[in-house]
Amino acid sequence: MVEDSVIISARNVDFYYGDFQALKNINIDILRDEVTAMIGPSGCGKSTFLKLLNRMNDFVPGARLSGEIFIGGESIYAPEADPVVIRRRVGMVFQRPNPFAKSIYDNICYGPRLVGVKKPKELDELTEKALRAAALWEEVKDKLGKSALELSGGQQQRVCIARALALEPDILLMDEPTSALDPIATAKVEEWIKDSGLSIVIVTHNMQQAARISDKTAYFFLGELIEFGPTKELFTRPKEVKTENYITGRFG
């Protein structure tokens, strides 16, 4: 019962960039359909951990992992695991909006086309669904053929969200998705995260943001997971002194 609702779990995860140990013995269980925020000072390993979840660290030369990470019960670093399949099940949205230099339509269709969807009707439907899910449909439905680079920053980021959603991933990873956006665009993206009902893991520097949108919060410090629990509790009654120091601004 409890096991069923766990979508991501990490067991004894150590991670190294060459000789440098970026993550130390991480153990965590992240629940399905919840928004999980990762906070902590710069360089503490939040992005590193996030990128382990869709194996984007595979591209870093000299990187090394020990321990295990399970998604939906399957070990994603097992020899038989296919990183490409994992990346299709675990979508990612980056810090800076990074739409391709293509039309909005072709941006959204990129993932579906990769998995072999070719019928125009099917692609049209997927595009509308993904753009509606990203709360962008009404704004762009008349200019799907225009270059995505001509949109505003907030719209671009929602194109990126829609592009990830078009593959209907089980999980969405977001690495500081609003840090390059203005307050209005930020509010739109936050609103979307709260209402999406998806399993989302979001890295943020902004503690108010974590408090506003997440169900659970994880606090990282120098490569260690210091505390993980319901957001309300973590912000009002932190169990660890280090966490308290950080959220009250007494940190470093």
Place this chain on the structure above:
Amino acid sequence: MLEARKGHTRQNRRRRERAVLLFIRLTAVLALAVMASILLYLLINGLPAINLAFLTEFPRDSMQKGGVLPAILGTVVLALGALLTAIPLGFGAAVYLAEYARPGVLVSFIRLGVSNLAGVPSVVFGLFGLSLFVTTFGFGRSILSGSLTLGLLILPTVTASAEEALRQTPQSFREAALALGASRWQAIRQVVLPAALPGMLTGSILALGRAAGETAPIMFTAAAAYTLAPPDSIFREVMALSTHIYNLATNSTHIEETRPQQFGAALVLLVLVLGLSMFAIVIRAKLRRGRKW
């Protein structure tokens, strides 16, 4: 006291600033003047020779009459052949260097090779082309041999500018494609290359301008002093503007009498080369406007 000094140094600084500015302006004007006088000299001497017949007819009467059509055609064909040779090789090497190669001995070695190749005098390429393509491969003096030789000549420039264009495409494009489950090659082919291609092509066209003007390499491998045959097979010799000028000016029977033809041909060559560069610059400017990285 310090206040006074502050005022003093400021005056000094201004004076020095003005002197430097004057010097820089002077050098710019000088450089421009040199270029302008070359152009003017060519125009004065070459323009009288140029008319429709000059551009559309074959040479006659020991080159004293008629036009330079076969040389224009030959130059264009050789330049295009060079591009067809250099682009597949150069773009391939650039993709390897920019996208796949991990920094190491091999890559440093390749880069060193590429940049050294760019410094090799063109006459050496000519000799190399002569022994490899003309003799060893048995292509003879032909469009094929000349194109391959010119292609090798511009290969380093094409490779380097293509690599630069690839490096300028944002890393975030690659990340985005990979995170959507693209393979490395899919990310390159579907996202990186389309974004980089305009820049890669611009660099190639600029290199092409250089190839079109070269003399030594094609003198060894492709150029005929005079031929009536149209360039209808890649195994034919062709005339070219650069070698035509050289031949008229150095070993024709009527060196003085063909001066106008020499200058006319030089002017045509210059316009061709400048035209290519302008073309490249215009498309680059067009493409810059449309993108935001």
